[in-house]
Amino acid sequence: MFIKRYLPFLIFIMLLLSACSGNTQEKKSLGSNEVQQSDSVTSSKAQSKNEKDVPPINAKGNQTTSPNQKVIYTADLQLEVKDLKKANKLLEQAVKNVEGYIIQSNIYQDSDQTYHASLTIRVPQGSFEQFLDQAERLAVKVEQRNVSGSDVSEEYVDLESRLKSKRAVESRLLDFMQKATTTEDLLKISTDLATVQEQIEQITGRIKYLDNQVDFSTITIALSENKISVPALEKTDLNTIEKTKKQFMTSINWILITLSGVAVLIFGNIPILLVVGLIIGVVFFFLRRKKRA
Numbered sequence: 001m002f003i004k005r006y007l008p009f010l011i012f013i014m015l016l017l018s019a020c021s022g023n024t025q026e027k028k029s030l031g032s033n034e035v036q037q038s039d040s041v042t043s044s045k046a047q048s049k050n051e052k053d054v055p056p057i058n059a060k061g062n063q064t065t066s067p068n069q070k071v072i073y074t075a076d077l078q079l080e081v082k083d084l085k086k087a088n089k090l091l092e093q094a095v096k097n098v099e100g101y102i103i104q105s106n107i108y109q110d111s112d113q114t115y116h117a118s119l120t121i122r123v124p125q126g127s128f129e130q131f132l133d134q135a136e137r138l139a140v141k142v143e144q145r146n147v148s149g150s151d152v153s154e155e156y157v158d159l160e161s162r163l164k165s166k167r168a169v170e171s172r173l174l175d176f177m178q179k180a181t182t183t184e185d186l187l188k189i190s191t192d193l194a195t196v197q198e199q200i201e202q203i204t205g206r207i208k209y210l211d212n213q214v215d216f217s218t219i220t221i222a223l224s225e226n227k228i229s230v231p232a233l234e235k236t237d238l239n240t241i242e243k244t245k246k247q248f249m250t251s252i253n254w255i256l257i258t259l260s261g262v263a264v265l266i267f268g269n270i271p272i273l274l275v276v277g278l279i280i281g282v283v284f285f286f287l288r289r290k291k292r293a
Contacts, residue, residue: 069151070156071153074147077220077221078144078224079139079141079221079223080142081139081140083225084107084116084117084223088223091119091121094131094134099124099127103120103218105120115224122219123216124217135221152210152214156207166199166200166203173189173192174193
């Protein structure tokens with residue numbers, strides 16, 4: 001009787017507890033999902049950040065530099081061309097087209113009558129790859145191609161920081177100089193100020209040098225001509241008349257020298273010849289007389 005009276009009440013309490021338990025599990029599930037979503041968002045943000053740290057790759061497969069990155073590019077090309085003088089003129093024109101300039105240019109001919117040339121060129125960094133491609137298209141054969149880059153970003157940032165610090169010191173020294181009351185203080189501040197200003201000039205000069213090296217890339221090009229050298233007909237080797245005259249006079253001189261030697265031998269030795277002839281004559285006379293007897 002008691003159970004029948006309170007049975008609906010017990011069922012109601014059990015349903016209420018079941019509902020509360022379901023809500024708790026649902027909240028836990030929702031909380032877990034939120035944590036997972038939060039982790040996912042954090043992971044995606046980190047991944048996005050890491051992707052931004054990697055410099056993009058251009059269409060040619062070269063890694064491009066970020067605006068804050070300072071890289072000095074240099075290249076060394078050795079090209080074999082068909083017509084060296086023509087190729088040299090085209091290179092000079094290509095330098096003008098990209099608003100670069102030539103530091104050194106030299107054309108020379110070796111012992112095999114083959115022409116060679118060497119050029120040292122500065123071109124804007126934005127036209128670096130373009131100019132290399134143009135230069136290689138002029139060649140019959142690319143014998144060597146070396147491209148290198150030197151990252152000076154860290155040095156550049158360090159120089160800017162040092163410059164900022166030195167300018168702050170310079171500003172303070174100028175303030176102290178205006179407030180100086182004695183000659184001794186004024187001289188000391190002037191000496192310190194001159195030292196700081198000299199350091200500022202050195203740092204500024206180094207920054208300008210790095211800016212120039214970064215803005216303009218240096219390219220060294222060695223050209224050689226692949227033509228087969230055919231020696232020209234040298235007219236100086238065909239002076240037949242002159243050579244005939246020379247040989248004729250040489251022969252005449254030899255005959256005259258020979259005749260002169262014979263004449264000197266004969267007429268210069270006449271006394272000896274007379275004595276020898278006299279002796280031969282006496283001997284011949286006695287031999288002939290003895291033969292008759």
